[in-house]
Amino acid sequence: MNQQVLVLIKPDGLKKSLTGNILTRLSETKLEIVAAKMVRVSRGLAVEHYKHMKDKPFFEELIQYIQGTLHDRKKVMAMVYWGDNAITKVRQLAGATNPEEADPTTIRGSYGRITTKGLYENVLHTSSNEAEAEREIKLWFQPDEVIVDLYPTKIIEVKAETKRIWA
Ligand code: CDP
Ligand code: MG
Numbered sequence: 001m002n003q004q005v006l007v008l009i010k011p012d013g014l015k016k017s018l019t020g021n022i023l024t025r026l027s028e029t030k031l032e033i034v035a036a037k038m039v040r041v042s043r044g045l046a047v048e049h050y051k052h053m054k055d056k057p058f059f060e061e062l063i064q065y066i067q068g069t070l071h072d073r074k075k076v077m078a079m080v081y082w083g084d085n086a087i088t089k090v091r092q093l094a095g096a097t098n099p100e101e102a103d104p105t106t107i108r109g110s111y112g113r114i115t116t117k118g119l120y121e122n123v124l125h126t127s128s129n130e131a132e133a134e135r136e137i138k139l140w141f142q143p144d145e146v147i148v149d150l151y152p153t154k155i156i157e158v159k160a161e162t163k164r165i166w167a
Helices: 011-015 019-027 043-049 059-067 086-094 107-111 130-140
Strands: 002-009 032-039 076-084 124-126
Touching: 002 019, 002 086, 002 130, 011 019, 011 059, 011 076, 019 086, 019 107, 043 059, 043 130, 076 086, 086 107, 086 124
Parallel strands: none
Antiparallel strands: 002 076, 002 124, 032 076
16 A cells, blocks of 8 residues: 655754665665655744644653754755555654664664653654644645645645745
8 A cells, every 4th residue: 555654854863964874774665755855944833743742741842853953953854755555664664752662773773862851862753644644744845845646736826925036
C-alpha cells in the first residue's frame, strides 16, 4: 500500500551535520522523496505542528526546539517520502521517540540525546499514521511543492496578493 510520510530533520540533526547520514539511512527504505525544502519555522507553524502536545509540561521547550532557538539553527529540512508502507518503514528506521529506549542501530538511537531538562532531542520527526501524515504534509507543503498528487486539490482565485520577489 502506497503511503506518504512527512519527515523533518530537526535543528539538532542539522547542527550535528547529520543531514547526509539521515538521508543515507532513509534511502535504505527505497522510498521516493517527492518533496523537500529548508524551512524557517515560525512560531505559528511550530504550535500548529505540535498542537496535540500543548498540554505537555515541555511544550514551550518543544516549540523552541523545532524553531531552532535551542540550537541556534533556525531551520529544519522538510521532506515527504512516498512508497509502499512508507510510514512504518520510516518510523522503524527512526526508532523510538525516547533516544535512550531507541534501538542503537536506529537513527534516533544512534544520534539522539536527552537534555538535562529532560527533552528528547531525537534529530528527526516522522508522521506516525496516515491521518497525521495528511495533516502534517498539508501544513508544511503546498500542492505544487510536491511532485505527485497526494491529496485532492482545488483551484481558487487569489486577489490582491502581494509577494516578495527578487529586486
Ligand atoms: O516524534 P514522535 O512522534 O516519535 O513523538 P511524539 O510523542 O509525537 O512527541 C513529539 C516530540 O516531542 C518528540 O519527538 C520529542 O522531541 C518530544 N518529546 C519529549 O521531549 N518528551 C516526551 N516525553 C515526549 C515527546
Ligand atoms: Mg508524533
